[in-house]
Amino acid sequence: MRFEYRRRRRGRESRPSGCPERVDASGARAYPLRLGAAHTERDVMKSRWDDKHATETIERYGERGIAEDLALRVYTTRLLGSNPRLVLHGGGNTSVKSRTRDVTGEEVDVLYVKGSGWDMGTIEPAGLPAVQLGPLLGLAALESLSDEEMVNVQRRNLLDATAPNPSVETLLHAWVPHRFIDHTHADAALVLTDQPDGEALCRDVFGDRLAIVPYIMPGFALAKKAKEVAEAHPEAEGLVLLKHGVFTFGDTAREAYERMIELVTLAEERIESDRSRAFASIDTTAADTAPHEIAPIIRGLLANPGDGAFEEPQRFVLEHRTSPEILAYLTHPELARYSQVGTVTPDHAIRTKPWPVVLPTPTRDDLGGWSAASRSAVDSYRRAYEAYFARHNPRHDGAKRMLDTSPRVALVPGVGLFASGRDATGACAAADLAETTIAVVSAAEEMSRFESISEADLFDIEYWSLEQAKLAGARERPLARHVVAITGGAGAIGRATALAFREAGAEIALLDLGGGDLDRAEHELESVGFACDVTSDESVREGFAGDVSRFGGLDIVVSNAGAAWQGAMADVADETLRASFELNFFAHQRVAREAVRIMRLQGTGGSLLFNVSKQSVSPGRDFGPYGLPKTAALGLVRQYAIEHGRDDIRSNGINADRIRSGVLTEEMVTARSAARGVSEDDYMSGNLLGREVLASDVGQAFVALALARATTGAILTVDGGNIAAALR
Ligand SMILES: [Zn+2]
Missing domain, CATH: 3.40.225 (L-fuculose-1-phosphate Aldolase)
Structure with a gap:
């Protein structure tokens, strides 16, 4: 089984680019082999320039008032950024020198240069902010400039004050006179330059096509050196920066892009012919x-x-x-x-x-x-x-x-x-x-x-x-760095709980019976799910193994899966009672046992959270088959609290009541309100607060218990207020 793994955007600054988007059921990723073993179309080192796509891009952005050169700058930046052998996680940037009008209508020379935090593979014009070129050129006369000063000057000369920070390599782009400039940390260029005789090898492979720049940390000094080298080699098609990457130049977007592809291909061919295959x-x-x-x-x-x-x-x-x-x-x-x-x-x-x-x-x-x-x-x-x-x-x-x-x-x-x-x-x-x-x-x-x-x-x-x-970046959310697994993750309470934990910054694994509901929940929550039948030891082990394969471990488990059985105790069949105990008690034990095993391997504590029930403390007539195992589960909460406090593993539960879910279906709400002679709304809000309790209230309560670092062995009631069911 394969499924899409997508992630909500969390603000540009913190979003790395290029992560593979597919994982298989075991959590392992299918990642293309690198150098010399192109396995996917997007991994082939060839020009993907397409006149039709280029024209469409110009037209599409033209409708929004974007000039042709910027539109094409976006187009080829995306082509570069979608090849992981050229660009990974911010390892590259591009620019074009152009003219535009400022707010007074005056024409100004600008450098559109990649902004910090934008992914080249999906960049938009807003990711290439315009910086006034004149002031940047003026800086070349300086002997030195601190990084902070450099960033400040670049920001001060943005046409849009809200634009992202221009790349730290902006001055290099400004000072090299060519119109379109592409920069990558191409794998093949690194292979050649990360060797003792890297410089000689580059001369041999690239000849005069690329001028060589020694290693200097990015910033003002590197820009100065690159300018000097580029001026000394006016015919060069670009620069190779030792132990860093490649720049290519062009009068057009296509020329700079295709030079990058060609030159990197030369490097790849040399590697293929010279490598010994010792590793293979x-x-x-x-x-x-x-x-x-x-x-x-x-x-x-x-x-x-x-x-x-x-x-x-x-x-x-x-x-x-x-x-x-x-x-x-x-x-x-x-x-x-x-x-x-x-x-x-x-x-x-x-x-x-x-x-x-x-x-x-x-x-x-x-x-x-x-x-x-x-x-x-x-x-x-x-x-x-x-x-x-x-x-x-x-x-x-x-x-x-x-x-x-x-x-x-x-x-x-x-x-x-x-x-x-x-x-x-x-x-x-x-x-x-x-x-x-x-x-x-x-x-x-x-x-x-x-x-x-x-x-x-x-x-x-x-x-x-x-x-x-x-x-x-920004301050971390309270449950950032935590992994939470939720059983019954595809149900109403499970989904609401997942949302609440994600808002708190945790990584989420949904565990539920495999099938359509789990697929839909994964899709809706943009989350990962693992098939898990909590009534089977083996299936619980496999479900948690899925979570651990994906995220490396587990910090919080929400043992939430359950279902209601009804019947008077004098009449109920043993099989019914046993089935309910299997799901409403033994499953909690099975899930907690496996979670504790993983948490103890990590040795960093953990939090066990159980969905108990109002029935555990305030039994209702004919609800014995459901309430009795829940009463045992309440005992389980306390037992784990006693036995694993020393491991810094806390154990707490939620007593929720009257939540629309798989346990309380719409038909049941209709039948029960009719039996009491009240409206459905009055039935659902028949509590001290006078409001219906939602699945999201339960989710928030689970998060609150996960955050309550000094609380263990506790039951939190989420029922809108019901003194008859209050624990104490
Ligand atoms: Zn670089």
């Missing part, structure tokens, strides 16, 4: 351990511990990837060397840190031993990171504040890579970069040896104030 010949055997068996342990090790009292651990969401290429990279005897050298292009350091942690290969028979060895590997990583910070902070007069010490990528030979992020989108972006790293490093090693920028340069990029500001 490695005999890889997968470990006997599945990713979901070790993901919670890794997730726990990567979390930054809280202080145990006031501060929560800082959790990450994980993304697992594997492929024959990844396994070969992880099996190679020199993994310990080439994996620790540094990043393949500087800006990766911001999302992946300068290097990953390498963990041992797990064996199912000794996961305890593996876990201990992994803990010591992560501890060493944290100490090495502190030492790295201490080595380089003095160059900045001690002005930098150390970031957390958690690795962002964990490499596990035999299993694959695990990347982390503060949400699933961030983890996906880090995983994309880690996969690119593996493709580029493998190819560079097959040609000669992988070489990165210096450690000092890596530090300067990782602690670059402009990039850190970008990542810091």
